[in-house]
Amino acid sequence: MEHTTDVVIVGGGVIGCAIAYYLRKANVDVMVLDEGEIGGQASSAAAGLLAPLGPLTGPGPFADLLLASFALFPSVVPELEDLTGLDLGYxxxxxxxxxxxxxxxxxxxxxxxxxxxxxxxxxxxxxxxxxxxxxxxxxxxxxxxxxxxxSQIKAPQIVKAFANAAVKLGAKIYSHKKVTSIQREENKVTGVKTAEGDTIACDHMILTTGAWTGLYDSWLDISLPVVxxxxxxxxxxxxxxxxxxxxxxxxxxxxxxxxxxxxxxxxxxxxxxxxxxxxxxxxxxxxxxxxxxxxxxxxxxxxxxxxxxKTPDKYPILGAAPGWQNVTLAVGHNSVGVILSIITGQSIAQLVTTKETSEITLPFSLNRFVKKHSSNTQLAQSTLES
Known part of the structure; x- marks a missing residue:
């Protein structure tokens, strides 16, 4: 069976569902696919802490990102509760x-x-x-x-709220739909295939695959350092x-x-x-x-x-996948996926709709690891040559 959508999101945790919600607010057709239950992994296991100070050592880009998302909860929680009728326990x-x-x-x-x-x-x-x-x-x-x-929030409830709100706005969200491969034309993804044999054509693909992200290296021919x-x-x-x-x-x-x-x-x-x-x-x-x-x-x-x-520096990977025209990464949120869900959802939706990366997410591109690898390789080569 063949389907078509503007955006396919692979991964139905709190990050994937938050992005779907903000994409639908921007009138973008979106489909979320998860091989298990929606929010059935880290998102439902999380304690729901909204306590930003713990992972911070002081001012910096990560503090800006974390505190910006933290500050949005008092306004976004009632918005989601009004739309879905759910109590998020905030x-x-x-x-x-x-x-x-x-x-x-x-x-x-x-x-x-x-x-x-x-x-x-x-x-x-x-x-x-x-x-x-x-x-x-x-x-x-x-x-x-x-x-x-x-503060605190009930983690399973906020996943459910983002998912239900996205569906109410027209998103299609499917559990037990395993994506097995991508279809591509050079450096552009044209669709994905599922284990059931479905083909879903898309203009854009977003990976929100949590702890399993490293398993998708072969899809994109790039290293995704998430464990x-x-x-x-x-x-x-x-x-x-x-x-x-x-x-x-x-x-x-x-x-x-x-x-x-x-x-x-x-x-x-x-x-x-x-x-x-x-x-x-x-x-x-x-x-x-x-x-x-x-x-x-x-x-x-x-x-x-x-x-x-977990990523090597414990910061998320947000933004365009290097070398790809229409693939976006929103992975590696470590222990702060719930608190970062709002800012991630808004920022990735902005990137997809405007092609512009928000300034607050610029430091969290995958390129920070690519550059380190490249400089280490150059150092090794120069050492051998000397």
């Missing part, structure tokens, strides 16, 4: 970024100094002041930064005195939500294995109890794992 919970080792207090102070130019409100707290705000915190917490604007990075998460029942704030400490986080506490997340390079392990669970239990002692002995209500799409 809540400005506020976060406490804690330290329990007195020797590391100065490190936390340095991080606060680096974050202050970013414009978010924050307050330095002693351990006692932090426990006054959050009585469940462990006695060993000796300092914290309070960030009232950091899976497993994260295990558990949820526990709230104690009698409920946790109020998002807590960060010791590489873990605790998120109060709907009578439970979400605890995450491990960082493991184990290929495409999404099993929950005893080692992972043990680390999550110990991390939770260290921050909130009243969770000691609690059992997990649920446990799950997802695969983050």
């Amino acid at each position: 809540e400005q919970t506020g976060a406490l970024r804690t330290v329990s080792n007195p020797k590391r207090v100065s490190n936390l102070q340095q991080r606060m100094e680096a974050w202050q130019p970013l414009g978010l409100k924050m307050q330095w707290l002693t351990g006692d002041e932090a426990r006054q705000m959050e009585p469940l915190l462990a006695p060993g917490v000796c300092a914290a930064i309070y960030v009232p604007e950091e 899976p990075h497993r994260g295990q998460i558990i949820s526990m029942k709230q104690p009698a005195t409920a946790l109020r704030y998002i807590i960060f400490g010791g590489s873990a986080y605790l998120v109060p939500r709907d009578g439970s506490i979400i605890i995450g997340a491990t960082k493991e390079e184990v290929g495409f294995d999404i099993q929950v392990t005893n080692e992972g669970l043990s680390w999550l239990y110990k991390s939770a109890a260290k921050l909130v002692p009243s969770l000691q002995g609690s059992k997990a209500e649920l446990s799950w794992a997802g695969l983050r799409p």
Whole structure:
């Protein structure tokens, strides 16, 4: 069977569905194809943290991108909820970024100094002041930064909202449709073929394939440096005195939500294995109890794992695929796909409709890796020649 559309998006996670939504707002025909369930991988496994400070070391292009998307949630969430009737669970919970080792207090102070130019409100707290705000915190917490604007959202719900909103506006979104190959004329994609034998002709193709992106190198004859990075998460029942704030400490986080506490997340390079392990669970239990002692002995209500799409520099790859007329990449969002979904959706839709790359995404082209590879090759050659 043959179909035709303006844009084919391969990958139906939060990024693919967000791009589809913004393309339909621009009246572009779009079809999303996913070999599994829509949002069934990293997007549904994510904790839904909208807490931009964690991956930032200070001002720079990535901070600009992350904070620009973060700032859009208060307006976009009601827009999506009104259009779909879904409750996205968006809540400005506020976060406490804690330290329990007195020797590391100065490190936390340095991080606060680096974050202050970013414009978010924050307050330095002693351990006692932090426990006054959050009585469940462990006695060993000796300092914290309070960030009232950091928030959370239900990750599966925002994927569903982007998908449903896109469909309401006329997008076609299909689960269990595996794209097996592309059709091309020189450096232009003319269509894709599915495992069922369908051919879909298109004017433009967008890859939003998450942790599986590296498997599509052969389609485009270019290296796509994205690998899976497993994260295990558990949820526990709230104690009698409920946790109020998002807590960060010791590489873990605790998120109060709907009578439970979400605890995450491990960082493991184990290929495409999404099993929950005893080692992972043990680390999550110990991390939770260290921050909130009243969770000691609690059992997990649920446990799950997802695969983050990790790039070498932990930044996303956004923009035109080098050497191709009509292929766009929106991959490698690592652990911040949900928070970057809005800015990615808007920017990629702009690129497709106007042929212009937004200034905010320029630093995240795949070319940054191509250039590094090229310079390393030249260095090796000059060394051999000398």
